[in-house]
Amino acid sequence: MSHRGIWLRRVLIGSLLLGTLLIFSSCSGIVSGGQNTLAPEGSVAGRQRDLFLLVVWPAAAIFVLVEGLIILIIWRFHHRKGDDTLPRQVHGNPALEIAWTIAPAVLLAIVAVPTLAGVVTLGATPSKIGTTVNVSAARWVWSFSYPDVKDSSGQPVTGPPNELHIPAGQNVEFIITSQDVIHSFWIPKLGGKTDAVPNRQNRMWLKADRPGEYSGQCAEFCGALGSEGHATMRFRVVVQTPEAYRAYLQGLASGSPQAVANQGGN
Amino acid sequence: MARAIPGRSPVTMADALRQARGAGEPYRGIWSWFSTVDHKKIGIMYGVAAFLFFLLGGVEALLVRIQLAAPNQDFLSPDQYNAMFTMHGTTMIFLVVMPLGVAFMNLLIPLMIGARDVAFPRLNAFSFWVFLLGGLFLNVSFFTGGNFFKGELGAPNTGWYGYAPLTENAFSPGNGVDFWMLGVQILGIASLAGGFNFIVTILNLRAPGMSLFRMPVFIWMSLVTSFLLIFAMPVLAVAMFQLMFDRLFGANFFNAAAGGTPLLWQHMFWIFGHPEVYILILPAMGIISEILPTFSRKPLFGYPFVVFSGIAIGFMSWGVWAHHMFTTGLGAAANSAFGVSTILISVPTGVKIFNWLATMWGGKLRLTTPMYFAIGFIAMFTIGGLTGVTHSAVPSDYQQNDTYYVVAHFHQVLFGGAIFGIFGGIYYWFPKFTGKMLHDGWGKVNFWMMLIGFNLTFQPMMVLGILGMPRRIQTYPDNLGWNFWNALATVGAFVIAASVLVFIYNVIISLRNGAEAGNDPWDARTLEWSIPSPPPEHNFDEIPVVHSVDDFWHRKYVEDPKGRPVPVPAGAAVATHQDGRDGGHGHGIHMPSPSYFPLISAVGLPTIAFGLIYSYALIPVGVIILAVGLYGWVLEPVSE
Numbered sequence: 086m087s088h089r090g091i092w093l094r095r096v097l098i099g100s101l102l103l104g105t106l107l108i109f110s111s112c113s114g115i116v117s118g119g120q121n122t123l124a125p126e127g128s129v130a131g132r133q134r135d136l137f138l139l140v141v142w143p144a145a146a147i148f149v150l151v152e153g154l155i156i157l158i159i160w161r162f163h164h165r166k167g168d169d170t171l172p173r174q175v176h177g178n179p180a181l182e183i184a185w186t187i188a189p190a191v192l193l194a195i196v197a198v199p200t201l202a203g204v205v206t207l208g209a210t211p212s213k214i215g216t217t218v219n220v221s222a223a224r225w226v227w228s229f230s231y232p233d234v235k236d237s238s239g240q241p242v243t244g245p246p247n248e249l250h251i252p253a254g255q256n257v258e259f260i261i262t263s264q265d266v267i268h269s270f271w272i273p274k275l276g277g278k279t280d281a282v283p284n285r286q287n288r289m290w291l292k293a294d295r296p297g298e299y300s301g302q303c304a305e306f307c308g309a310l311g312s313e314g315h316a317t318m319r320f321r322v323v324v325q326t327p328e329a330y331r332a333y334l335q336g337l338a339s340g341s342p343q344a345v346a347n348q349g350g351n
Numbered sequence: 352m353a354r355a356i357p358g359r360s361p362v363t364m365a366d367a368l369r370q371a372r373g374a375g376e377p378y379r380g381i382w383s384w385f386s387t388v389d390h391k392k393i394g395i396m397y398g399v400a401a402f403l404f405f406l407l408g409g410v411e412a413l414l415v416r417i418q419l420a421a422p423n424q425d426f427l428s429p430d431q432y433n434a435m436f437t438m439h440g441t442t443m444i445f446l447v448v449m450p451l452g453v454a455f456m457n458l459l460i461p462l463m464i465g466a467r468d469v470a471f472p473r474l475n476a477f478s479f480w481v482f483l484l485g486g487l488f489l490n491v492s493f494f495t496g497g498n499f500f501k502g503e504l505g506a507p508n509t510g511w512y513g514y515a516p517l518t519e520n521a522f523s524p525g526n527g528v529d530f531w532m533l534g535v536q537i538l539g540i541a542s543l544a545g546g547f548n549f550i551v552t553i554l555n556l557r558a559p560g561m562s563l564f565r566m567p568v569f570i571w572m573s574l575v576t577s578f579l580l581i582f583a584m585p586v587l588a589v590a591m592f593q594l595m596f597d598r599l600f601g602a603n604f605f606n607a608a609a610g611g612t613p614l615l616w617q618h619m620f621w622i623f624g625h626p627e628v629y630i631l632i633l634p635a636m637g638i639i640s641e642i643l644p645t646f647s648r649k650p651l652f653g654y655p656f657v658v659f660s661g662i663a664i665g666f667m668s669w670g671v672w673a674h675h676m677f678t679t680g681l682g683a684a685a686n687s688a689f690g691v692s693t694i695l696i697s698v699p700t701g702v703k704i705f706n707w708l709a710t711m712w713g714g715k716l717r718l719t720t721p722m723y724f725a726i727g728f729i730a731m732f733t734i735g736g737l738t739g740v741t742h743s744a745v746p747s748d749y750q751q752n753d754t755y756y757v758v759a760h761f762h763q764v765l766f767g768g769a770i771f772g773i774f775g776g777i778y779y780w781f782p783k784f785t786g787k788m789l790h791d792g793w794g795k796v797n798f799w800m801m802l803i804g805f806n807l808t809f810q811p812m813m814v815l816g817i818l819g820m821p822r823r824i825q826t827y828p829d830n831l832g833w834n835f836w837n838a839l840a841t842v843g844a845f846v847i848a849a850s851v852l853v854f855i856y857n858v859i860i861s862l863r864n865g866a867e868a869g870n871d872p873w874d875a876r877t878l879e880w881s882i883p884s885p886p887p888e889h890n891f892d893e894i895p896v897v898h899s900v901d902d903f904w905h906r907k908y909v910e911d912p913k914g915r916p917v918p919v920p921a922g923a924a925v926a927t928h929q930d931g932r933d934g935g936h937g938h939g940i941h942m943p944s945p946s947y948f949p950l951i952s953a954v955g956l957p958t959i960a961f962g963l964i965y966s967y968a969l970i971p972v973g974v975i976i977l978a979v980g981l982y983g984w985v986l987e988p989v990s991e
């Protein structure tokens with residue numbers, strides 16, 4: 086096999102990889118609907134997207150550097166026919182090695198700052214909360230209840246299974262738990278996930294930009310029985326104007342969810 | 352070799368056994384494999400068994416990929432699908448990558464440090480038999496769910512990390528999870544035996560002059576791996592025992608319905624699980640740290656840096672477990688701390704990549720198949736390392752956790768890293784242990800197909816994760832933009848499968864008609880290349896005396912003042928060590944006796960496990976087998 090052939094193939098593979106990278110970085114443009122995490126429709130998901138990209142671009146630069154060096158080294162230093170001398174025996178270079186220990190450490194320290202800021206912001210519930218939703222997972226159903234409005238027996242009103250309503254433009258707090266095994270509550274377009282753990286109430290907040298419909302899905306494997314299972318544990322998210330949302334809750338309280346379900350998405 | 356003294360009445364079972372088989376006959380043919388304590392034979396058995404499990408785990412992966420090739424398919428039922436991905440993960444981790452690493456450690460540690468065997472040869476055999484029987488035990492579960500041929504699979508179906516409380520009886524009736532927890536428990540015993548054995552071997556059996564900092568880097572990585580094994584496996588053992596008490600005896604460690612703590616399982620599992628990642632990857636890093644210098648014709652750049660970064664990874668791997676649990680609600684303080692520790696552990700890994708590149712820089716690269724795989728390791732593992740860094744940005748991980756992005760990431764590390772390194776190692780050392788070269792042309796076909804297949808399979812999964820596809824769903828709707836990428840990944844998986852077939856073909860033709868290897872086909876640097884291929888049973892006619900790192904290289908070349916190597920005049924220093932074939936044949940060298948007792952003892956463990964599942968009456972039977980095996984082992988007479 087000729088060395089030129091090897092070199093060409095390596096370039097081919099390199100560009101293939103690069104192509105993949107480019108495609109995935111631009112897929113926000115290709116798929117705007119669905120569950121694309123790079124096309125957020127809420128401030129939490131937006132922040133998570135920004136942080137992801139903040140890490141991805143330096144990572145992509147290091148990727149190009151390393152793969153580029155590999156190609157360069159093979160091209161420059163491959164053994165040439167008829168040359169039977171040996172190269173100079175270099176055992177190391179402490180200064181250089183300390184440099185390439187410290188450089189990535191510095192780069193990573195820079196990444197650490199917005200990471201920690203993000204952890205703290207997303208970890209604490211904001212002081213201004215528009216509404217609270219109790220999320221309860223059970224194999225393989227999501228139940229949502231709304232403590233803002235109580236039914237006749239004083240309990241938070243409960244909507245139909247696998248259908249979540251929230252107001253647009255407001256911080257929404259979710260209190261998440263599970264009735265059986267561990268599940269994970271996830272609306273990709275609005276933000277990352279939080280696990281639903283039995284005997285535990287996890288908190289998470291999200292803020293949807295505008296009214297619309299989104300899809301949510303269980304993200305922690307929770308088994309299957311017959312045709313039902315983890316894969317089918319999906320739910321519908323209806324983001325409404327605050328007024329329509331209030332009306333929806335009142336409808337639930339007055340016991341005619343059917344009537345208000347038709348207004349969903351208003 | 353082992354010989355009972357004819358005419359003497361048997362005083363021990365071992366004696367009796369030997370006399371019954373014909374006194375004075377060394378074990379031959381197939382029996383020599385069952386009774387062997389030779390680290391090379393055990394290493395080969397470890398490798399072959401793990402490779403067969405690799406094929407099994409590969410078939411499971413292909414079934415998963417067929418099911419996911421298009422939306423809304425029902426090629427597999429949800430239950431079958433869950434069993435497939437669970438067994439794929441469990442198999443690839445515990446029955447493939449770990450034992451393949453152990454196979455290399457078995458084959459190479461004594462040869463590289465100038466020893467005649469490992470410190471505890473029979474414990475070594477025990478480790479192998481326990482591994483093999485544990486692996487078979489785990490896979491027996493497939494046949495326990497009813498009619499296997501109608502697709503009624505009894506295999507575990509709760510994922511390779513089996514999160515509680517899904518693994519509790521209430522949610523996982525049947526015996527699948529029992530086989531899983533007991534099988535992994537048995538495999539842990541094999542790993543512990545191996546870990547202790549390698550540590551003692553490396554610390555105590557090095558040839559004169561081989562100080563710790565003259566050890567090959569592969570030996571260093573094996574040492575770190577062995578320490579990780581002996582500290583990590585007990586944590587897993589405790590978790591599995593707790594699960595066993597929950598399932599078999601009605602305890603409530605993880606049983607949420609009775610007030611148990613499901614998250615305790617996750618902490619225990621990942622305190623094992625993250626060091627485990629490095630148990631899987633460090634041997635491969637050691638392998639390529641041997642291959643790159645040999646084919647660059649230069650010493651490893653910055654030996655101490657590579658060694659210390661390996662040790663640093665070993666320590667730091669204990670401080671990052673909760674990055675598997677960012678979404679479980681640990682709170683901002685814990686998530687911040689583990690985010691930072693995850694960022695930190697990427698530094699020593701990055702150091703290694705640049706040291707490897709610097710090793711190649713300025714060399715005269717001979718681009719053989721082992722070198723292809725070693726370079727492939729750097730190129731692909733780098734992607735895995737970088738996607739790992741994106742996880743340390745914790746809020747961004749809230750999105751990626753439990754999606755295909757994670758699946759892509761750890762396959763970049765474990766396939767692009769570990770498997771590429773291991774294949775490089777096979778192409779590199781195959782000649783040493785078989786005396787035949789693997790065919791280089793087919794090797795490169797193997798490499799390119801595997802590289803292309805790997806990228807087609809796993810890079811689309813990064814996209815899928817970003818497009819919001821969770822892991823472990825057996826079907827998906829067709830309106831989410833996932834169809835194309837899933838189809839691509841399935842095509843890639845079959846390209847990988849084809850590349851493995853090419854490898855098998857290469858092994859077969861090379862064993863039949865391969866070029867003779869000779870002692871030192873690559874003009875390599877470490878001691879194993881100073882002896883014949885395959886090595887004699889006693890390895891070294893004369894235990895070598897070591898004067899430097901890469902001692903064997905320095906017997907062949909001296910450096911002139913400018914650092915250019917000059918060949919040592921023929922016959923000057925090398926001769927006495929290279930002529931094992933014409934030399935003494937090792938007469939009079941004391942080697943450990945073959946023994947059946949490790950195998951007998953090992954049979955006791957799965958017997959006990961079957962007893963725990965099906966009938967407690969089997970437990971005493973297993974205990975007796977184990978006791979008889981250990982008793983015979985202890986009292987077995989030392990030969991000669």
Ligand SMILES: [Cu+2]
Pocket residue numbers: 222225267268269303304305306307315318
């Ligand atoms: Cu679920």
